[in-house]
Amino acid sequence: MKVTFLGTGTSQGIPVIGSNHPVCLSLDPKDKRLRVSALVEWNDYTYVIDCGPDFRQQMLTNNVSKIDGILFTHEHSDHVAGLDDIRPFFFNQGDIPIYAHQRVLDTLRNRFEYVFVTEDKYPGAPGVKEHVIENTPFKLGDLDVVPINTFHNRVQVFGFRLNQFAYLTDVKTIEDSEIDKLKGVKVLVVNALREKPHHSHFNLEEAIAFIQKVKPQKAYLTHISHYMGFHEEVQQRLPDNIYLAYDNLQITI
Ligand SMILES: [Zn+2]
Ligand SMILES: [Zn+2]
Numbered sequence: 001m002k003v004t005f006l007g008t009g010t011s012q013g014i015p016v017i018g019s020n021h022p023v024c025l026s027l028d029p030k031d032k033r034l035r036v037s038a039l040v041e042w043n044d045y046t047y048v049i050d051c052g053p054d055f056r057q058q059m060l061t062n063n064v065s066k067i068d069g070i071l072f073t074h075e076h077s078d079h080v081a082g083l084d085d086i087r088p089f090f091f092n093q094g095d096i097p098i099y100a101h102q103r104v105l106d107t108l109r110n111r112f113e114y115v116f117v118t119e120d121k122y123p124g125a126p127g128v129k130e131h132v133i134e135n136t137p138f139k140l141g142d143l144d145v146v147p148i149n150t151f152h153n154r155v156q157v158f159g160f161r162l163n164q165f166a167y168l169t170d171v172k173t174i175e176d177s178e179i180d181k182l183k184g185v186k187v188l189v190v191n192a193l194r195e196k197p198h199h200s201h202f203n204l205e206e207a208i209a210f211i212q213k214v215k216p217q218k219a220y221l222t223h224i225s226h227y228m229g230f231h232e233e234v235q236q237r238l239p240d241n242i243y244l245a246y247d248n249l250q251i252t253i
Contacts, residue, residue, distance in 0.1 A: 001042040001165055003187075005249045006058035009033025010193055010201075010225040011078035013054065023226040030231035030246040034058060035078045036169055036223045038189070040162060045141035047071060049160065049167055055082025061248065068141060069097035071133075073169055074157040075107040083112050083126075090126040099131045099138070101158060133158055146181055150174040153200035161185060165253045169223050171210075172200050179213055187253050188216035189245065191223035204228070211242060220245040 007013075014033040015024035023031055035052035039062060048055075048070045058064075067089050073079055086096050100108070109116045114125045121127070137144045140162070148159035150171040159168030164186040168174075171191055182188065192207035201223065202210060211219040221238075222245045228234055235244050 001040065001163065001253045003165060003167075003189075003251050003253065004039040004041075004062055005220070005222065005245045005247060006037040006039055006048070006062065007034030007052065007054050008222045008224055008245045008247055008249075009035055010223050011035065011076070014224070014226045016226060019226065021226050023228075023230055026230060028231060030244075031226075032247060033224055034247055036191075037079075038167055038222075039064065040165070040167075042162075043142065045143075047140060049073065050079040050169075051082045051086070052078045053081040056085040059085070059088075066093065067096065069099060069131075071140075071145075071158075071160060072098065072100035072104050072108075073159065074101075074152065074155055075104045076152075076155070076170065079170075080104075080108060080111070083108065083115065083128075086128070087124070087126045095127040095129040097129045097131060099133050099140070101134075101156065102132050103156070105130050105132065148174070148181055149178050155200070163253075165189075166214075166216075170200070171202055172198075172206075174210070179210075182214045182216075185214065186217045187251060188214055188219045189222055190219065192221040192228070193223060194225045194227035195229075196227065204234075208239065208242065217241065218243065220249075220251070 034054035038049045040047045045068050051070050135149045137146050146161040150157045151173045152170040157170045166185045167189045169191045192204045193201040195204050197203050219242045
């Protein structure tokens with residue numbers, strides 16, 4: 001399985017528009033972070049996790065010409081705003097399968113009503129095939145995906161375990177029974193916003209404590225704010241098996 005980090009930034013991305021913060025002005029490509037998303041590939045399957053406002057650029061940068069579906073973690077704009085840009089995939093492949101909690105599908109239907117209409121659809125509008133995720137395993141291609149139920153302040157968020165790989169973002173709290181579902185993963189991706197605490201995201205300390213409970217071989221941090229600091233400096237302070245992810249990083253599991 002190959003995973004590509006399409007974006008590793010928090011909701012505004014890095015640089016933030018108009019910001020003179022040193023991290024926003026950094027020339028290190030690892031300090032430039034698009035909105036959070038990942039591409040997961042195995043055998044001939046290609047799935048995207050979340051479809052934020054940078055989706056088009058992410059697909060172009062990584063030469064993605066076919067997707068088998070999109071998994072949504074939750075309905076926040078930095079995770080869904082790029083849905084219209086599935087059009088080139090829709091033109092080639094037909095309706096694009098999307099997987100999400102019923103609440104998230106309802107939100108998408110409100111926001112992108114023209115995508116979901118079945119009658120008298122505007123020519124050129126994309127189409128999707130909806131799949132409801134409940135907190136039970138579901139099939140994706142030839143794989144069983146285990147949803148991981150987490151909370152982002154009041155908002156429910158799904159993380160996903162695909163065999164030895166697990167991807168969680170926008171987590172603030174998670175029950176022990178859900179952490180148990182992550183036991184034995186080789187690679188864990190989890191959000192870490194910055195050092196200071198935040199009402200709806202793990203900060204660095206909380207993310208590290210969570211990783212130490214799950215005990216993966218390696219962990220990658222994502223959904224990073226410019227307040228976290230320079231990539232190179234933060235990486236040097238992290239424990240041995242924990243890495244800051246960066247845009248276009250590829251890992252094989
Ligand atoms: Zn987010
Ligand atoms: Zn969010």
